[in-house]
Amino acid sequence: MISVRTLARREREDFADLLDGLSPLQWQAPTLCAGWTVRDVVVHTISYLGQTRVGLTAAMLSARGRVDRLNDRALEAGAGSGPDELRALMRAGVDPSGAGALYGCRVALIECLIHQQDIRRPLGLPRIIPPDALRASLTYARVSPVIGGAWRTRGLRLIATDLDWSAGRGPEVHGPGEALLLAMTGRVGAVADELQGPGLAQLGRR
Known part of the structure; x- marks a missing residue:
């Protein structure tokens, strides 16, 4: 039986493969996340999964538990990151750690799976999910x-x-x-x- 960690790693690798094939115009395209472009979704995913557990707890406390505020701050922090940097960061963090390793790596799995579909569906890039x-x-x-x-x-x-x-x-x-x-x-x-x-x-x- 395949472990959840392995499933999460594969999902993030698939996400990185998707980003490698996107054009500059596609990076600015809308997604299923209202008001967010492809770039915004990628910034959110990387910033969330890249936090330590302590860092995520501190960020949640600072945002007073408001996920929308937490997301806004992550987008602001990543405002200067371009596609090349984001592609590299997505590829570098394939092994779940920190916040991504929570709940037996299920956080990393579902974040990468759902947000990848948030991007794929509007772009007309379907895939068969394992x-x-x-x-x-x-x-x-x-x-x-x-x-x-x-x-x-x-x-x-x-x-x-x-x-x-x-x-x-x-x-x-x-x-x-x-x-x-x-x-x-x-x-x-x-x-x-x-x-x-x-x-x-x-x-x-x-």
Whole structure:
């Protein structure tokens, strides 16, 4: 069985490979993260995963627990970083450490997986996500204290149609694992047409 650390490392390597092929225009393109360009998403990912656990705790306290404020500060700090530097930083940090190693390296895995899709979908650069990585991310997203998946999916049963994964009780939502993952992490508007079931309207309202 492949370890989560290995899955996270592979996901970040895939992310780095993606960045290596982007044009200057694509770096400025919009993403699924409202108001953020590709460059912004990359800065956020690198800055978040690059922090030590103590540094992340201090940053959260300074931001008084407000994730949006924490994100804004990270973007400000990385304002001077260009594509070449960001590509190198993404490639250099493939092995999870610090904040990225939290929850058995699941933080690094899901951050790199979700934010890579935030970039790929608007750019029309789809890929087949490795099933092991997707399954581990789905399971973690439902219980993560930061992602909010537990709140968004409370009282619903999610069923992946392309891999062996399901969770929860209540009205069902069916769809590809990637679409379910993006929906439970707050991107339901981008994948609603890929999902179906009596629980979809409830999921959309959250």
